[in-house]
Each structure stands twice: as C-alpha cells, then as structure tokens.
Amino acid sequence: MTATKVNTIQARYRRTGLYLLIPAIAVLLLVFAYPIGRSFWLSLFDQNLGTGLEPVFAGLNNYDRIIGDGRFWQSFWVTTRFTVITVVLELILGMGIALVLNQAFRGRNVVRTIAILPWALPTALIALGWTWIFNDQYGIANDILLRLGLIQEGINWLGDPLTATVALIVADVWKTTPFISILLLAGLQSIPGDLYEAYALEGASAWQSFYRITLPLLMPQVIIAILFRFAQAFGIFDLVQVMTGGGPGGATEVVSLYIYATAMRYLDFGYSAAMVVVTFLLLIVAVVICTVLISRYRSRTRE
Amino acid sequence: MSTTLNPDSLATPAKPRKLTVGTVLFWLAVVAIVVFCLAPILWQVLTSFKVNEDISAIPNVYFPTRFTLDHYIELFTRRPFMRYVFNSALVSVVSTVTCLLIGAPAAYALARLRPLGGRIIQAGILLITLFPGILLLQGLLEIVQAFHLGNRYLSLIIPYTAINLPLTILVMRSFYEQLPRDLEDAARVDGYNTLQMLTKIVMPLTLPALVTTGILTFIFAWNEFIFALTFITEERLKTIPVASAQIGGTSVFEIPYGPIAAATVVGTIPLVLLVLFFQRQIIQGLTAGAVKG
Amino acid sequence: MKLLFFLKRILTKYWLRSRLFYRLTLLILFVISAALVIVPVLSQPVTLRLLMTAPDVPPWNRVMVKAFEAQNPGIRLQIVEGPNATNLIEDLYTSAFLLGDSPYDLINMDVIWTPKFAAAGWLVDLTDEFSQEELSVFSAPDVEGGKYQDRLYRLPIRSDAGMLYYRRDLLEQAGYQPPKTFEELVKISKDLQEKGLVRWGYLWQGRQYEGAAAMFVEVLKGFGAFWVNPDTLEVGLDQPAAIQAVKFLQSTIQEGISPPGVTTYMEEDTRRIFQSGEAAFLRSWPYVWPLANAEGSPIQGKVGIMPMIGAEGNTGGSCLGGWGLGISKTTKHPKEALKAIRFLTSQAPQKEFVLEAGYVPSRKSLFTDPVIVAKYSYYPQFFQVVQKAVLRPPIAQYAQASDILQRYLSAALTNQMTAEQAMQNAARETRLLLEAGRTRRG
C-alpha cells in the first residue's frame, strides 16, 4: 500500500494545491523577492554617476556612508516622528469613531459610508487638495483660523518646518483614520454584548467597561492596526511627495523620499540599495516585535 | 463570520433615546465625524467650480459666486485627461482581474488543499503586505529595463497585480474557510475535480467575496502613485494620480489650483461611487484581510 | 445554523450576482474595444518629441514648431507639456532615460542637467558637429554650460542669469549711485529703510531649493569663494571666504535688511514684495523685468538692473541659467534631431522666439538687434549680465551636491547651525559623495 502513497487522494490534492499556488508565487517572487534580494546585492557596490552607472564593488562602503549621512538620519527621524504621531492620533481618533459607529442610530449606514470615504480616495489627489487647503494665501485653513481669531496673520503652512509637519500629519490622519476605525469597528462587533450587560450588572461605569472589557478584547485588532499602519506610515511617499516634496528644507523628507531621490534623481543606485536594505531590516524588526507581542497577548488571554 | 460586520447584529442593542446630555454629545460626535470626513473633499469640489477670481479671493469665498465649468473644460482640452482616466481604468481593471484569477485559486489552495510549505507561503504573504513600494522600486526598475516594459501598461499591471495579491489571497482565504466544507465534500462525491469545483461551485458561491476583494484591489491600483510616477513617462500613458500631480499652469511660478481641483474631483469620482455602492463589501474585505490574517 | 445564515447571506446578495455579470461583461467588452483603439498605428513622417514645462509650451508651439515644420516638411516637432516645476521635468527626463527607450528625441535641458545626463551617457556627443566658429556666435558662458568634461552635449537656445534689480527712483531720490559692492548695498538699504522709503532693503531667495543654490553661487563668487572645482573635484565650501558668504546672508536677515521670511521665499515671493514697492533691491532672473514694468505695476519704469555685485575687493558674478537642446542617444532619428537643433538655434527662429516670448537669447548678436531692442530696450543691459555669468559646478553629481549645499545653507540661514558648522558639514558630505565615484573610476 505504502508504495502507491504518491498517488493517494491527499497527495493529489496537495499537488493540485501547489499548481494553483505556482502562478501567485511566481508573481510574488518576481515583484517582491527579486527586488529585495537585488538590493542586498547591489548595496555592496558603487553604482552612480561617478562610476558611469557601472557597478563597482565597494564592500560595506555604502553602509559606511549611511552612518555618516546626516540627511538619511534626519529623514529617518522625520519618518519615525511622523509615524509615531500619526499612528497614535489615528488610533485614538479611530477608536472614537469606531465606538460611535458601533452604536445604533438613524442613518448609521450613511455615516459609515462617509467615514470610509477618505481611505478610499487616491492619496496623491487628496494631497493636492490638502496643499490647497494649507495654501498660505488662499488656503481655507488660514481663513478659518483667522475668522476664529486663533491666529493674527496667515500661516505659511507648507513653508515652515513645524507647520508643514503638522499639515502632513493632519492630512495623513484624515486619510487613514478610517482604515483604523474599520478594523476596530470589526473588533468591537465581535465582542459579545452580554459581556457588557454582565459587567454593567456589577455596577460598572461606561468608562470602566471600556477600560476593562473593550480595550483588552480589542487588543489584537489594535496591535494589528498598529503593525499595518506602522509599515504604511514608514513607507509613506505620495502624500509627502505631493504636499511638500520633502520641504521646506528637508524638514518633511521621509526615508522613502530620500531613497527615491537617491535612486531616481541622483542615480546613486548602490547607495539607495543600501538604504533600502536598512529600511527593510528595520521593518522586519518591527514586524517581529509586533508578532511576538500578538502571540504573547494571545497566549495570555487564552490562559 | 464572527468578525464580518453585520449591521443587523449589534454589540450594543438599540435603546429608545431620550434627549439627554449624552445623546446630544453623541450626535455632536456623529456630526463631527461627518464634517471631518467630508469637509476637505467638499472644499475641493467647490474650488473646482469657482472662477479664478473666487479661488484667489481674500478673504476666502466659500461658495462660488458664479459656477463655472472652465476648469473641467481646460482639463479635457489642454491635456489628454480622458486618456488618463482611461489609462487608470485599464490598468486597474486588468490588474484586478488578473489578481483575482491568480489569487483566488491560490487562496483556495491555502485554505483547503494543504499544499507543501503552505504555512511558510502564508507567513511570507503576510509579511509581504507590510512592504512599502519604495523598497521594490529599484529592483522593479531593473526588471522594467530588462524587459523593455517602460511606458507600457504592463509595467504597472504586473506590480499592481503582485502588490494586491497578498491582500487578495488573505481575504479570499478567509472567505473560503468560512465556506461550509460539506459543500465541497458533496461536490467531490458528485465527481467534481478540483478545478471544476473551483469554477462551478466555489467561485460562484464566493462571488460576493470576489467582488469585495476586487473592489479593494481596484482602489489600490487606481490610487497607486510611486510606480506610476516612475515607470510611465509618456504623457499619453499616465494615470490620473500622477498626471494630476503634474498639472502645470500658465506661469512657471503659479500653481493652477482650479484645474487641479477639477482633476481631483474627476479622479476621485469613480472611487466615491465605488464606496457608495460597496461600503459593506469594502469593510468586510478589509477586516477579513487584516484581522483574519 | 451556520449554513442557514450563509445561505441567507448569499441570497440577499443575489441581486449582486446577476447585475455583476452584466457589469463585468460590459467592462471586458469596454477593455477589449479600447485596447484595439490604442494600438498605435503611427506610420507618419518622422516625429521629434521633446518635453518642457507647461508655460514654455505655447510660445514654442507658436514660433519654433511652426517655423521648423514649415522649413522641414518631412519632420514633425512635438512638444510634450510637462509640469510647471523644472525639477519635475528633470525627473521625468531622468525616468524616461532610465527606463530605456526614451520617448523623447530632443532634450530641452536646463544648464545644470547637462553634466548629469552626459555623465550617464544619455546624450549624443555633439563636439564634432559644431565648429568653434559656429559656437562663437553664442554667449561664451552658455556654450560652456553645454559642456561636460570638455565635450559638447548641448546647444544653448535661451539664456538666463541672475541679476540685481534696484529701485532707480529711490536711489536717485536719496542721492545714491547703484551699489558696486555688498557693503554699499547694505548701506543704501539701511538708509532707505531708515528714511521710510521702503520696508525692506534686499530680497533674495533663501528657501531650501535649487534657486537658493543659484543665489548662493553668486554670493560665493562675490566673496571670491568656490563651491566645487569641476576639474579637480576639490570642495571649497569650508574655506573662510565661503563661510564669509554665508555670514553675509545671515547678516542681511539679522540686520533687518531682508525680511525674516526670506528663508522661505522663492522667486515669486520676492517678486511680489518687490513689485509692490516694498523693497529696494531684488536678486532675481530676467523674467521679473517685464512684469515689474507692466501696465499697472506700482514700480513701472522705476527699476534698474545690473550684474550681480561682489564683496569689497571682489568682482561679482551672475548665476547662469538657461536652456539648451541636446539629442537623446536612444533617438531613432539622430540626423533629423541634429537638423532641428541647428535650425532652432539659428538666428531667425531665435529672434522671432525672443520677440514672441521675451526670453533672453543665447546668440550674442540678438541682444543688440534693432528690432529686439525696439521691443525690449533693456536687452543690451542683459548682455552685460549674461557675459558675467558664472556656472554652477558642472559635475555629474551636481543635483546631489546641490541638495547637500541647500540643506546646510538653509540650516545656517535659519540659525539651526552656525555658518562654520554648516559649511564644514556640507563640505564633508560633498567630498564623501565625490569620493564614492572618483576613486573607483580612476
């Protein structure tokens, strides 16, 4: 019997399964694995305008350059700051929106539709819109603040490092809070209502039940949202490219913008590959940390 | 089924509301959400219909004193904006369809057929969803160079398909796992082979899921910027986001906000329609893709 | 129960299915028919394509294209409209070349792109196509700007140079001659400000962008410093003179001669202030002149121009801008492209172009051409400016070097670093950059 095992039903299914997977895997390897692997390889070479765009082996020189590159570390800091602030704001706002949308009220479906709209729209176009809103002369942001008497004269939002960062954060929070609130909303709906009722019977206040039931039970979704958003925010490109182009003065230049400029503008391919590698490794580290957190959380709640 | 949103089943049961401070605050929150989400879009829409004097009026003119379609007309006459719309549509639709064709069977295999290395593949796919496009750009550029794909739709279709594959696979897999296994067993007893079962039983049954996934894929493809910016330099082949971001004005130092606003409106209308019609599916797909993964 | 729920769900969505099939079919039909339409059946005469900023397109179409196609029936010249910002145009050209098969045959190049495009091997070497004699009709700096490592890649078609605008009326009123040095400029500015004639003395572009690099090149020249020596790749940013240059710019802000906002200004910001009559001096490009002197401008007829000045004991220099044409290596029509360049840079079309668009010509004789002078009386003055123009370093990694400089210059101007710190950092990073290519090339 065992001799014919190769042709057993299960084996046949498995084989069919593999065939079904092959096209997808091939595409994924081509578009994901090759570029990443290639970057690792290329990061060991100098390939730039100085070398006539020919690769010349350079060992770890490019990594050496990164260490001494003030602009890379500035962009790194800008990205990290942007990521942390937006993710925190989006989580708080997203949680609020999710809690509201989880209530039953007239017109809830309409509000839900509206609430996911920002997420669905093209970032580049939305960024153009925000650029206009934050225009120093004709922007509505200034106009509203002026009318409210909060400022005395118009702010050149995108012209100042601090306000440009604020503008970017506002735009990103607007754009991606819906994503988080969707995730959290799904989490909220999977929490059985009788839990709240049981807890309420014990005399818990709304805040207590949020803190004691909602938050802990929502933790997996929160961690997943953080992970997703972290990766996305860390790789943000279009919003910044369109709104500030990294300016003023590199104050809003995120890592991906610098990598893009290094590759596509400076044609410093070896160096940009090294930056890709560094960013990639940092992302992996973050993912590992999050995964550990999730699994630890899950095993803890199971006990 | 537990994490999909079913508006009929509420975590908090509806109670008859009385006008209390709580309800007032609650409705204020609802209004705030609506304003927060809609205001920037509305401002852009209003701008697109304003004459230039209104656009650059100080203090701001909120509602156009005179409605004008000039910016839209300029958009379509000065530039091949129809082409941009067409390019975006073509690239998005083709990559979406390809993605579903490749992704759905793969998702099924992962959900039910337990192929060799399935777990590793799945973990890899999960990881991949987190990679930002910038990490792939340079390598893809080389591929594009090697196969002379520059300024061809394929140079966008392939990356879009690939980038959407992980999400497609994750979402479809979670839908397939919810499918009652008995149905497939019954089909096997009836004599369907795997492919027939996929096409005749599983796919038709998960058509809503395919639509859901397809919409997500379409949205991502329509909105993509960095590859479209890099792999397409020919004007006729540009997609809407890139073309809009590159709209030039009549003077070097002036930015044409009217046409840009109009471009924004034109470029987002298809997506607004999608969201209006498929709100539920989008939410479902997103949660299935992220939470189940 | 689960199954029942599932069935219910399927059924409630069933409407979706039927309509969806309908929609999908429609969509596929649409895609197929559209694909058939696109298939480019363009077996037309030779078409030369080039990309330029949106505002350049109308005058090109009105003059150059019309004239060229009239003279060369077999060749079409197609101008592709790009975005406004020139750096975006550079990126588009760069991407196009990187992708291989560039869709552009001719390249309309800013002066600072030439070394990069040439070093990348994307341009046809034109050195042997043009004799010294042919080149001598162009302004010398413009021709220089088309060279990289002594080979010619670009023919100038339009010149541009930084210059100093001043309020002739106010200077006369206060009894001043136009300044010869920065020191004089500062003195006059202060005086005029004190007299309440103007709010600001001197306007320049201090935002972190390429314009600031161009502006700074002039100040460097004015202090006798240099940025990068293109032949030796020596970096001069941390030399005392260069640091002096930075300190001069810092001082204009500190002393209230320049508005604090100058560190965020680009050309238009400074022009608006100058044109509203609020400033005595402005460093900018030729495009300001017609606008400042336009009907209804508060300073119409009250403006003078001169080449950029220097510090005491140094001669100043104007930063060279300007555009020229090169040929893409991947073009299928190099002969036609060369023919087009010869035609477009020749006397008659350029003259007409200058008259139409008000651009600064690259051919020397046009500055004094009677017809042109009749329309633009100030062109002979421009000639002086252009002749004194200095180049930004024609090195392959100019863009990178410029970004490094902009970064640290901006840091110094906004007082995040001292002038010394900033320039030392800039010099160090620039050296690292040039090193990465040079050592391994040789």
Added chain:
Amino acid sequence: MAKLELINLNKTFTPRIVPVKDISLSVEDGEVLTLLGPSGCGKSTVLRMIAGLEEPTKGQILIGGRDVTYLKPGDRNIAMVFQSYALYPHMTVYDNLCAGLRLKKVPQDEIDRRITEVSHILGLDDLMQRKPGQLSGGQRQRVAVGRALVRRSDVFLLDEPLSNLDALLREHVRADLKQIFSAQNAPVVYVTHDQTEAMTLSTQVAVLNNGYVQQLDAPENIYNHPANQFVAGFVGSPQMNLLTLPCQGNHALLGDFKIPLPDLPTPPPSVVLGIRPDHIHLLEADESTDRPILKGKVFLVENLGMNNLVSIRIPNSQGKAIVLRALLPPATWANRELTFTLPPELTHWFNVQSGDALVRRS
C-alpha cells in the same frame, strides 16, 4: 449492487489524534448499517473514508470486491447525504439533483427519467425550479436524499441526516427514510448519535467508541445484550444503572444486600452490575419472591411525564450509600421506603477492568 467491506481501517491524524484505530465491517446489499456512537468516536471519519473524503492511514475499503481505498470520491460510485445537506445554494433543485449525473455524462433523457422518479417518491415535483434558500428544512433534507438516490450508487451513505430537523419532523422523515431504504437494494451506511434512529432504521448497528467497534449486532441485541459496559451505558434512556460492586463468593454486595452472580469459572473480586431503570421490579406489599430483596429510600423524583425517574438510596454499612435509579409509574414517591428486586434475566454483569460482559447471551 455491491457489498461494502472495511478491512482494518485506521486513520491517524497525528500520533495523539487517532479517531479510527482499527475497524473492520461489512455491509451486504439491502442491509442498513448504523454507526452509532458519541461525538468524537470516529463514526464520521469512517463514513468519510468510505466516501473518499478522508484517506485511511492503514486498511482497505472494498466496494463490490473492488479496492477503492485510494480512489477519488467521484470514482467510487457512492452517494452521500450530509448533515447540513450541502445543497449547492446557487443551483436550482433540479440542477442540484442532476449535477453528479451530468458529470458522469449520463444521457439527458435518462437523467430526466431518474429525476422524475425520485422527485415523485420524495414529493419534490413542485420544487424543481426553486433554489435551496427558498426551501424549508424538511424540503431541503428531501432534496439531499433525492440527490443521493438519483445517482443509483453502489453504496448509500448518510451522515446524521436528521439532526438538523425539529423533533416532530424528524419522526416523519425517519419513517420515510425507512421506506426508502427498504425500497432499494444498495448497502446503506448511516451515521448517527441518536439511538432511536439507530434502532428504528438499521438492520445492523455498530456501536463505536474510541476508534473501535464496541459491538456489531442487530438493534435489539444491542439494547438487550450489550457486549460491554460502554454499549450498556450508551444505549438506552434513561441510562442503565452501572454499579461497581465488591464480590463475596458467588455474590455481589449491593450495599448490605447480596446479589447472586451468574455462573462463572472463577468469581472476580469485584464486578459491574448493570440494570436498566425500567427493569427494576418494585414489590407490592403483598407480593412475595424468592429473589433477593433490596430496600432503599427515595431521595429524588424526576417527572418524565409518562413515568417518574426515582433515585433510591440503598444503605451500605461498609461505606458510602449506593444510588439506584428506577423508572416507575407516577405516584407520590418522595421519601418513601421501597422494596424491590432485580430480575436476573435483565441484569447485566461486566468485567471491572475490560468492561466486557461476563456472560454473552444470544
């Protein structure tokens, strides 16, 4: 028609999860074999292996003498009714019925003939163009059976087909199924955890537990002569009293009472006594008997409607009191002292260690 044989089937998922350890069975034409057992006993796995939906780790499956162990489900010529019915929700009843036949390239007129016949038997004539979502539970169940019937398969498999129906409907359908089974000749394998179904529908019942067949027998034998303690406890409701009792010579000690053991070569130190609650014989006040008399006090009465289930505490001077449950006609039993006997012919004896019956009767 074909005999179904299972030879030493084993299914091992992981070394610790072995739902089917070693099962051999055979079902002849016209037989209805019920696989009865608690959930997790491996009965569904056996059925799925017969269908080809699972693959045995060891062992063989023969249908009509043909080895089908590694054949695809579709190639085995079997039909199966699923617990959830597994009707294709996107197809009409008609399409559901003929899907399998079409795949087998049965000619259209033959398909129609068979469907007409089956739909007539099952009363599906008016439902042909409906989709499963528009059918009631009972109708769906009939369609599922119909789908199996039209295939005219060599073996007919049913996996808890009645468990999704409400109690009333279940009785009807049970009767219908019984008729359908007897009207056709293929071997039927029927999986259920419901003993009533097993008793009413089958010609043979295999009680499964723990991956083994505990007893394979006619339904009445399963009830009356359980082969071991598990079968005794699993079959019958209310559950049989099973008491582990110490032995003294030829007697088992039930509290302070002595019950004679059956004839055994060597009397064991202890033994399990089994007596169904309904078999406990209450002695009337004037009734006399030569059997050992037991006495106990009622401490709990559960009203089952037709009867009362009475729990009796029997005093035990050696240790803890022993509890017996008896099924008695309704009366005020609470706190009464009862006198009763255990009819020897209805008393079962099991080995304490193995659980096997000490005496096999047939």
